[in-house]
Amino acid sequence: GQQLNQSPQSMFIQEGEDVSMNCTSSSIFNTWLWYKQDPGEGPVLLIALYKAGELTSNGRLTAQFGITRKDSFLNISASIPSDVGIYFCAGLIYNQGGKLIFGQGTELSVKP
Amino acid sequence: DAGITQSPRHKVTETGTPVTLRCHQTENHRYMYWYRQDPGHGLRLIHYSYGVKDTDKGEVSDGYSVSRSKTEDFLLTLESATSSQTSVYFCAIGQPNQPQHFGDGTRLSIL
Numbered sequence: 001g002q003q004l005n006q007s008p009q010s011m012f013i014q015e016g017e018d019v020s021m022n023c024t025s026s027s028i029f030n031t032w033l034w035y036k037q038d039p040g041e042g043p044v045l046l047i048a049l050y051k052a053g054e055l056t057s058n059g060r061l062t063a064q065f066g067i068t069r070k071d072s073f074l075n076i077s078a079s080i081p082s083d084v085g086i087y088f089c090a091g092l093i094y095n096q097g098g099k100l101i102f103g104q105g106t107e108l109s110v111k112p
Numbered sequence: 113d114a115g116i117t118q119s120p121r122h123k124v125t126e127t128g129t130p131v132t133l134r135c136h137q138t139e140n141h142r143y144m145y146w147y148r149q150d151p152g153h154g155l156r157l158i159h160y161s162y163g164v165k166d167t168d169k170g171e172v173s174d175g176y177s178v179s180r181s182k183t184e185d186f187l188l189t190l191e192s193a194t195s196s197q198t199s200v201y202f203c204a205i206g207q208p209n210q211p212q213h214f215g216d217g218t219r220l221s222i223l
Binding site: 004006030031033035040041042043044045048088090092094097098099100102103104105 | 145152156157162206208209210211213214215216217
């Protein structure tokens with residue numbers, strides 16, 4: 001089946017540092033999504049990317065849809081303690097009921 | 113808040129018992145989804161619905177059934193729960209080819 005490889009699995013950083021994480025796939029996706037999950041809650045959408053090569057920002061977050069449509073990255077600049085959580089990439093497939101394929105997640109810890 | 117309510121939020125039950133989880137939405141979205149989340153696997157699709165009484169399987173559908181008798185409710189049933197179905201279950205809603213929005217999950221433990 002289709003899989004997304006997300007890396008790194010975990011990161012321990014100092015407050016103020018920049019963070020980068022990425023996802024790769026052997027399959028092409030129509031849309032790439034980035035979600036964040038806090039403990040005891042469901043994933044919350046951060047950024048949606050709809051076109052190959054698209055670069056989109058949401059505050060301190062920047063994400064790009066790879067030109068090959070098989071990869072995406074997420075950058076967080078100047079991290080703060082509330083950035084702590086698990087970040088998931090997901091690929092959206094249009095002709096399969098809008099099915100999402102998720103990466104394994106990147107757990108981010110931020111030391112004040 | 114995407115207008116999604118999952119119930120119950122926590123449940124502990126025994127192997128072999130039937131279990132039903134409920135997802136209720138107030139957004140009138142056509143599509144509803146059930147995922148399970150396990151360490152190291154991210155979220156994996158169990159079943160989804162594209163309308164009332166219209167459902168299809170996801171990648172990990174064995175041992176699960178679903179029903180959707182009205183737009184706002186999507187039920188996930190474990191006919192005879194097994195310990196391998198211990199997991200956190202998430203419901204999501206969406207429109208065709210648009211990002212999905214998730215509920216806060218049900219933590220299910222099967223002893």
